[in-house]
Amino acid sequence: MRVVVPFAAETPKTRLESVLSPAERSAFARAMLADVLRAIVRAGHEPAVVSTAPLDLAALETPGEVAAAASLTVDDRPLTEAVNARLPTDDGADPVAVVMADLALATPDALEALTTAAADVAIAPGRGGGTNALVVDHPAFRVDYHGLSYLDHRGIAREIGATLETVDSFRLGSDIDEPADLVEVLVHGRESDRAPAVLREFGFELERRDGRVAAVRDGGPTA
Numbered sequence: 001m002r003v004v005v006p007f008a009a010e011t012p013k014t015r016l017e018s019v020l021s022p023a024e025r026s027a028f029a030r031a032m033l034a035d036v037l038r039a040i041v042r043a044g045h046e047p048a049v050v051s052t053a054p055l056d057l058a059a060l061e062t063p064g065e066v067a068a069a070a071s072l073t074v075d076d077r078p079l080t081e082a083v084n085a086r087l088p089t090d091d092g093a094d095p096v097a098v099v100m101a102d103l104a105l106a107t108p109d110a111l112e113a114l115t116t117a118a119a120d121v122a123i124a125p126g127r128g129g130g131t132n133a134l135v136v137d138h139p140a141f142r143v144d145y146h147g148l149s150y151l152d153h154r155g156i157a158r159e160i161g162a163t164l165e166t167v168d169s170f171r172l173g174s175d176i177d178e179p180a181d182l183v184e185v186l187v188h189g190r191e192s193d194r195a196p197a198v199l200r201e202f203g204f205e206l207e208r209r210d211g212r213v214a215a216v217r218d219g220g221p222t223a
Ligand SMILES: Nc1nc2c(ncn2[C@@H]2O[C@H](COP(=O)(O)OP(=O)(O)OP(=O)(O)O)[C@@H](O)[C@H]2O)c(=O)[nH]1
Pocket: 005, 006, 007, 008, 009, 011, 012, 013, 014, 015, 016, 050, 051, 052, 075, 077, 078, 079, 082, 100, 101, 102, 177
C-alpha cells in the first residue's frame, strides 16, 4: 500500500522548543521520520514522504534498503491540502494510507492493524483527538487536519456514507508533540530505533520520582 508520510522539514516540532534547540528539534524530527519509514518498509509498504522542503533521505540514519524504498516529493502547501492532493479520487483506485512522521513508537505490527482494517476509512487517533494515521479507500473522503481532527474525520465519513473503523493502538496513538511525550520515546522506543538514541545522545534519561517518571537532561527536569 502507498503510505504518504507528511513531513514539516523546516522548523519542525516547535512545541518542543522549551527543551530542544532548533538544530536538536530538526535532528530529532529526522530520527523519528527514519523510525517511521523503517516500520512502514518492514510492514511491506512503500513510504512516500511529502516534505515542505528538500530532504536527503539517504542521509537519514536508517538501513539503506529503507531509504531506497522511500520516495520524496516536495510540496509546500499546508498539510491538509498536501494530503488531499494524494487521496484516491476514483472508485476502484488503490487505498492510500497517511502516517505522520512523529509516530516514534510505530511498529510494523501496529501499522498492519491499520492497513488491514476492513472499512472505507480507518483511523488511528492520537491522544487529544488528532488523526495520527489513517487509510482512505473511498473516492470522496478528504481530510481536515488540526484541532479535533479525529472527530471531524468521523463526521466527514458519515456525511459521505463511508464506513469507518477506529484502530485502537497505543503505538500509533502516541505522537510526540510535547516535552512530556519524550518519556514515551525513552520508555517504549526499541533498541534499534533512532529517536531514543538521539534523545540519549542529547543527554536525556529517565528519572523515577515520587511514583512517576520524567525525562530529565543534565540533572534537571524537562518533562
Ligand atoms: N507536508 C507537510 N507536513 C506537515 C506540515 N505540518 C506538519 N506536518 C507533518 O505532519 C505531522 C504532524 O505534525 P504536527 O505535530 O501537527 O506539527 P509539527 O510541525 O511536527 O510540530 P509543531 O511545530 O510542534 O506543531 C508531522 O509528521 C509533521 O512533520 C505541513 O504543512 N506540510
